[in-house]
Amino acid sequence: MERKEFLGRVRQAMSTADLPLRSEVAPGALLGDLRIDNLLDRFVERATDVNCAVKVIEATDALDHVISIMREYGADEYLGWADSQMPIPGIGAGLIANGFSPRPFEVPSEDRLHHQSAYYDLVVGVTGADGGLAESGSMVLIHGVNRSRMASLIPEVHVALLPASMIVESLSHWAASRPESLTASVNLVVITGPSRTGDIEMHLTQGVHGPRHVHVLVLKDR
Amino acid sequence: MTIEPVTFLGRVKRDRESGVVIPVSEAARRMSAYRVAASVDFPLMEEMRDRAREVRLHTLANLDKYLAQFASQVEANGGQVHWAADGDEANAIIRQIADDNDVRTVVKSKSMVTEEIDLNESLEAAGLSIVETDLGEFIVQLSGDKPSHIIAPVLHKTRYDIGELFAAKLDRGFSTDPAELTQMAREHLRREFLTADMGISGCNMAIADTGTVVLVTNEGNGRLTTTAPRIHVTVMGMERIVPTFGDASAVLEVLARAGTGQRLSVYTNFVSGSRRHGDPDGPDAFHVVILDNGRSRTLGGQEAEILACIRCGACLNICPVYREVGGHAYGFTYPGPIGAVVTPSLKGLDEWHELPYASTLCGACVEACPVRIDIPKMLLTLRSRAATDGHLPGWLTFAIGRYATAATHPRQFRLLLKAGGVVGSMMARDGWISKAPSHGANWTGARDLPQPAKQPFHARWKARHGA
Amino acid sequence: MPLSWFQMAVQLFVTCLVDSFFPEVGEATVDVLESAGETVEFPADQTCCGQPAYNVGLRDDARKMAAHTLDVLDATDGPIVLPSGSCTDMIVHHIPELMAGDPRRAAQAERVAGRTRELSQFLVDDLGLETVGPGCGDCSVAYHPSCHGLRNLNLRTQAESLLDHTEGVQRVELPDAENCCGFGGLFSVEMPEVSVAMMETKLKNVEASGAAILVGGDVSCLMHLGGGLHRNDSAVTVKHFAEILAGRLDNAHDD
Numbered sequence: 006m007e008r009k010e011f012l013g014r015v016r017q018a019m020s021t022a023d024l025p026l027r028s029e030v031a032p033g034a035l036l037g038d039l040r041i042d043n044l045l046d047r048f049v050e051r052a053t054d055v056n057c058a059v060k061v062i063e064a065t066d067a068l069d070h071v072i073s074i075m076r077e078y079g080a081d082e083y084l085g086w087a088d089s090q091m092p093i094p095g096i097g098a099g100l101i102a103n104g105f106s107p108r109p110f111e112v113p114s115e116d117r118l119h120h121q122s123a124y125y126d127l128v129v130g131v132t133g134a135d136g137g138l139a140e141s142g143s144m145v146l147i148h149g150v151n152r153s154r155m156a157s158l159i160p161e162v163h164v165a166l167l168p169a170s171m172i173v174e175s176l177s178h179w180a181a182s183r184p185e186s187l188t189a190s191v192n193l194v195v196i197t198g199p200s201r202t203g204d205i206e207m208h209l210t211q212g213v214h215g216p217r218h219v220h221v222l223v224l225k226d227r
Numbered sequence: 228m229t230i231e232p233v234t235f236l237g238r239v240k241r242d243r244e245s246g247v248v249i250p251v252s253e254a255a256r257r258m259s260a261y262r263v264a265a266s267v268d269f270p271l272m273e274e275m276r277d278r279a280r281e282v283r284l285h286t287l288a289n290l291d292k293y294l295a296q297f298a299s300q301v302e303a304n305g306g307q308v309h310w311a312a313d314g315d316e317a318n319a320i321i322r323q324i325a326d327d328n329d330v331r332t333v334v335k336s337k338s339m340v341t342e343e344i345d346l347n348e349s350l351e352a353a354g355l356s357i358v359e360t361d362l363g364e365f366i367v368q369l370s371g372d373k374p375s376h377i378i379a380p381v382l383h384k385t386r387y388d389i390g391e392l393f394a395a396k397l398d399r400g401f402s403t404d405p406a407e408l409t410q411m412a413r414e415h416l417r418r419e420f421l422t423a424d425m426g427i428s429g430c431n432m433a434i435a436d437t438g439t440v441v442l443v444t445n446e447g448n449g450r451l452t453t454t455a456p457r458i459h460v461t462v463m464g465m466e467r468i469v470p471t472f473g474d475a476s477a478v479l480e481v482l483a484r485a486g487t488g489q490r491l492s493v494y495t496n497f498v499s500g501s502r503r504h505g506d507p508d509g510p511d512a513f514h515v516v517i518l519d520n521g522r523s524r525t526l527g528g529q530e531a532e533i534l535a536c537i538r539c540g541a542c543l544n545i546c547p548v549y550r551e552v553g554g555h556a557y558g559f560t561y562p563g564p565i566g567a568v569v570t571p572s573l574k575g576l577d578e579w580h581e582l583p584y585a586s587t588l589c590g591a592c593v594e595a596c597p598v599r600i601d602i603p604k605m606l607l608t609l610r611s612r613a614a615t616d617g618h619l620p621g622w623l624t625f626a627i628g629r630y631a632t633a634a635t636h637p638r639q640f641r642l643l644l645k646a647g648g649v650v651g652s653m654m655a656r657d658g659w660i661s662k663a664p665s666h667g668a669n670w671t672g673a674r675d676l677p678q679p680a681k682q683p684f685h686a687r688w689k690a691r692h693g694a
Numbered sequence: 695m696p697l698s699w700f701q702m703a704v705q706l707f708v709t710c711l712v713d714s715f716f717p718e719v720g721e722a723t724v725d726v727l728e729s730a731g732e733t734v735e736f737p738a739d740q741t742c743c744g745q746p747a748y749n750v751g752l753r754d755d756a757r758k759m760a761a762h763t764l765d766v767l768d769a770t771d772g773p774i775v776l777p778s779g780s781c782t783d784m785i786v787h788h789i790p791e792l793m794a795g796d797p798r799r800a801a802q803a804e805r806v807a808g809r810t811r812e813l814s815q816f817l818v819d820d821l822g823l824e825t826v827g828p829g830c831g832d833c834s835v836a837y838h839p840s841c842h843g844l845r846n847l848n849l850r851t852q853a854e855s856l857l858d859h860t861e862g863v864q865r866v867e868l869p870d871a872e873n874c875c876g877f878g879g880l881f882s883v884e885m886p887e888v889s890v891a892m893m894e895t896k897l898k899n900v901e902a903s904g905a906a907i908l909v910g911g912d913v914s915c916l917m918h919l920g921g922g923l924h925r926n927d928s929a930v931t932v933k934h935f936a937e938i939l940a941g942r943l944d945n946a947h948d949d
Contacts, residue, residue, distance in 0.1 A: 006311060008298065008310050014312075014519065014523045015294060015519075015523055016291045018525075018526035019290060019291060019527075021528070022287070022527055023528065023530075023532070024284055024287055027287075028284075028285050030285075031285055031469075031473075031474050032282055032474065033473035035275055035278040037271040037274055037275075039270060039271065040270050051490070055490075055493075110508070111507045112508040114457065114511050117457055118422055122421055122422065141491045148509075151507065155455075175476075175480070176476045176479055176480060180471075180475065181473050184471070187437045187439055187472050188437050190499075191304070191498065191501065191509060192496070194495065194497065195494070197489070197491045197494075198493050200445070200493055201445050202409060202446050203379065203445075204361075204363035204380070205381070205389055205405040205408055206385065206386050206405065207257060207258075207382070208386075208406075210406050210409040212409070213362055213447060213448070214413060214417065215447025235885075236885060243891065547876065547892050548888060548892070551892055551895065552888060552891075584881065585885065586878070587879075587881050588878065588879075589841035589874035589878070590844075590845035590846060594845060607748070611753050613751055614750060614752050620884075623880065628752075630742070630747070630755075631744075631758050631759050634710070634744070634759045635758050637738070637741060640741040640742075644714045647714055648714075666883060667883075669882075669884075672890070673893075673922070674890065674893070674925055676917075676921055677920065677921065680715060680716070680717045680718075682717060683717055684712055684713040684720035685738070687717050688736045
């Protein structure tokens, strides 16, 4: 069906629609009092609630923490965002200097299957996070150039570096204050804990398609 | 998707006898409890529900404008928009996209709307391999079954059923441990994800002013489906629109809380097109198929408000009828109270006139609905149309007609009560009737009926007060 | 509401089901209202509010019955009180909707709706009473809040509070109390399999509560549940809360 004809049918229907009273303008986000005294504390509490492993650390210790997580899982490779996209410099370089090797994150269109098949058994992904949502314990990741979507999606373990200063109250607050984050790239994802399912007898199981473990390293403000 | 046998009560009988209703009922209760706990935990729950409702109703009242804006924005972002009047048209469009792009394998993330239009059957008939990737839907597909709940499709299966299924179909040995079963599915499905040509997703909502599709999943299948294959096709019901990111946030704040009791689902994925120059990954092409399939008819009628539904499943979980009959009884993609309105409203009362009667009008659904849709009110308008169209049993229409006549003639009414007392006393023993004739047997099959009073209240009042 | 309204006699709308099957509940309602100091009048030409027809979709029949009900009630003054949440909901909410197309009837429906109260609502919210009447002596009861009163009239505490303030009444919690009992008007005979399944779920909770008497505010649900209890040879009996307040436990049903 053509667009014009389709929308004509919709318009026709709207003229007889039995709808309760409604606002004339789109109401937008609701920003009420969420009773949050301290954004960082609330974020840590809520991210822990959804089974993230959360640590609040000095930025200068970040590399050591990433390394220790990688060793915990016996990983010697990782898929990560480019160093330039991480909230602090030197993580990628530091990992390489410590003997870990980065997997290429570029998936060229002409050789997609070959590159993606190599992701099959990835253990660790390392990314930054562009925001934190205190109320739900979520992280916001804006994807784009040098920011692999797969890094937070395909490995068993996702390690994310989140600057404490980037934590806001809630998704509503993010949407209201950062509307441009949707148009900055073609993909933004809000991650709230490790991949999970309750599909089998409502038994909560982690790690269905996405990471089984999510480590959040919250970088303290200077 | 339709489910045999053809009558509601026939399906109820089958599913109650087989016992599949029991785990569904148990899970529904638990999910309801999670919803209540999550609502209490969130200080803005009631205000947010009002806001989300306002967003949905505002959108429906301006749907043409927002649909046009959304479509133009998707195109501006480099995506392609297709308009489908019905399921056949949508399926043909998707087959064409597959054909044009040499697609052989398809992965799908969970989507009600593609079940509504039987997309899988259509693609399989065209020779494509299509794999459901939501764990529940994957199990449904492997077993040739149908989902029984909109957000948890295999509540009706036990871990033993699933263990046997995987042992037979995945060749991975037998287990009844949900974690091990999940691991088997993970390993099996990631191969499918990483090599599929096309990913097909539904759409929880679409943001008009940015041309963004929002997908909410817990497992990550929504993200993989929209990231790994070279082509991403979103199929969306035309009512899934919200105006802005802010409006979307209000709906998202109540969606997971109402559905599973989570504050947010694990992955809220915002997709605004195919990969841009320099993006390391993501699909090369993005298509949106916007589907009517009866929705404009619904929008133009008395049940327009049902299109405000955000598909959380709260009304199923709380519904005392759903808890006794499970999801398959409703016969189509959308079960429970929402289905009792959506199905006849989308597909017509001729075939689906039983569903509006599959409710006691108890109102638990309105109380649970995050956007406060007045489902009982719509069941009543549907019943009124069903009655007008002659779908009520003749005996009932006749009986009610006679009762209405008596009730508008007080003397006749008093005689009727008196006669009832006399007849009742002939049938009763010790004040109870245990076997009533004719349609009364529908009552006395499993319940005794108290004997109608020999002296109705009218007569007693008269005896006491005169007049 | 002007004070004089409360000084007028109460108009009792007893409902067709009480009239025909449970006149003793009507008598208990009169007793309770009189103990509360009210004068009770009974408009003799009342019949049925039209709810059964309305709920199955036969709106013309429903409208006829509703119009008759409005004529009978609009000819009176003062509060209209019903021992039923469901029929009160019909008069307060649905009759005005049914009559929306006819300005004269609509105005009449609004007038009548504004005067109409469910019994516990009238006693607690309008009269401000804690409880009324002699009560039934020592008895253990569980309360089932019927759906239309609960959700459409917001009767969340009134009857329970009357019971709790009545000497001798021990109210025990009914698990899943707010879950519908499965009566649903003609649903009970159109879909008996489902109706009975819901009833059995409710009765399991009733038995689990340990109460000797299941109390409710709508005889329709009580007829359904009581019929199930009797069929199951249960020791539990059903009573309207007015019967508990009025102390009419051995109320003869068929005399």
